[in-house]
Amino acid sequence: MSDSALLTIDRERFQEDFDTLSSFGATAEGGVNRPAFSAAHRAARRWFAGRAEEAGLVVHVDGASNHSASLTFPGAEKTLVIGSHLDSVPTGGRFDGAYGVLAALEVLRRVKEAGLQLSVNLMAIDFTDEESHYVEFLGSRAFTGVLPLAELQTPHAAPMREAIAGLGLDLEAMAGSGRDAREFAGYLELHIEQGPRLINSSTDIGIVESIVGLRFSRLVFTGQADHAGTTPMEIRRNAGLGAAAFTLALHELLDTDFPNCVGNVGNMAFTPGVTNVVSRQVTVDFEFRFPDEQQGDALEAVIEDRIASIAEQFDLEFEITPTGRARSAQTDPALQRAVGDAAERLGLSAMTMHSGAGHDAQIMSAFTPACVIFIPSVGGISHNPAEFSTREDCENGANVLLQTVLSQSGG
Numbered sequence: 001m002s003d004s005a006l007l008t009i010d011r012e013r014f015q016e017d018f019d020t021l022s023s024f025g026a027t028a029e030g031g032v033n034r035p036a037f038s039a040a041h042r043a044a045r046r047w048f049a050g051r052a053e054e055a056g057l058v059v060h061v062d063g064a065s066n067h068s069a070s071l072t073f074p075g076a077e078k079t080l081v082i083g084s085h086l087d088s089v090p091t092g093g094r095f096d097g098a099y100g101v102l103a104a105l106e107v108l109r110r111v112k113e114a115g116l117q118l119s120v121n122l123m124a125i126d127f128t129d130e131e132s133h134y135v136e137f138l139g140s141r142a143f144t145g146v147l148p149l150a151e152l153q154t155p156h157a158a159p160m161r162e163a164i165a166g167l168g169l170d171l172e173a174m175a176g177s178g179r180d181a182r183e184f185a186g187y188l189e190l191h192i193e194q195g196p197r198l199i200n201s202s203t204d205i206g207i208v209e210s211i212v213g214l215r216f217s218r219l220v221f222t223g224q225a226d227h228a229g230t231t232p233m234e235i236r237r238n239a240g241l242g243a244a245a246f247t248l249a250l251h252e253l254l255d256t257d258f259p260n261c262v263g264n265v266g267n268m269a270f271t272p273g274v275t276n277v278v279s280r281q282v283t284v285d286f287e288f289r290f291p292d293e294q295q296g297d298a299l300e301a302v303i304e305d306r307i308a309s310i311a312e313q314f315d316l317e318f319e320i321t322p323t324g325r326a327r328s329a330q331t332d333p334a335l336q337r338a339v340g341d342a343a344e345r346l347g348l349s350a351m352t353m354h355s356g357a358g359h360d361a362q363i364m365s366a367f368t369p370a371c372v373i374f375i376p377s378v379g380g381i382s383h384n385p386a387e388f389s390t391r392e393d394c395e396n397g398a399n400v401l402l403q404t405v406l407s408q409s410g411g
């Protein structure tokens, strides 16, 4: 084992940077509001790029606005990518994504300061719109060349097109920012668990073996607008009934028949949306998640059947449009072992686990060997301002990331 085996992060700098990063889009509740392309998100990214430049790293922004910092070595042919995302859900916490990007930056800084000559180049990346505020995994799908231009031109992507107006981005450059997989040696992502398993079992590090698959859809029930006072109840074709019945049915069928899957109705829009008119149309945005594609297909078929029978029951028409999907993914066994070995060298406990949250790593895993490292989330809380991981756990995770990187690059 080389001396660098025990190289660790600069704890003070890491904590100070984390506090600074948390100030971009900070909310009164103690979280952050940094949806992709918002002013706060762009400010956080500029800060990241500035910190990387101060450290002597080479900053690059691609056509999909993925921000990266690179450290290259003479003779190294491939690049090991490490990163996560700086965007958040509107009511997000400080740790989700931001922690992993900052840890990636810190790893590159430490390697550079230590004067190590590695056999692979390193890239710390902040992927665009991981939270799929506009387009499902926009940044990582663009990076891996699986974001079709046509998808960016759909009505569903209209809010994204509005959000990027004036930012110097264009759709063709976004879809065209795919890289060649042969340039890369792998992808590592450090992230908070967003669930309670590590904290409940007092385990320091989670080694993610598999990542949940997810499918987002938009369901539109259409009935008929009528006077809400004069139309007899029995002849109403109220689209709101379909939406309500579907919300309950989704919960019920997941609860009884698909114990390994989860689903959620996240938004409904009523047309015309006034109380004295029977709802003519309701748009329902929903998602479901599953551990493997077979269960995903089975669940999707049952959901579609149920929607058809609800439509029949209430005399409605319906249309289902997929709005995003990510395949379930297995991470790379060699990287899993490397993470476990790194944790052991640092005297930390580790366990393998499944990720119920989506991550850019599941997109990257189809492109290059990938793995995700988890640290404990207090209370398992995430996508919430109360999201929290202890300073010690954050440092432990960053050190495991650093040691794993060194193990993959001859450091």
Ligand SMILES: [Zn+2]
Residues within 6 Å of the ligand: 085, 096, 097, 130, 191
């Ligand atoms: Zn995240």
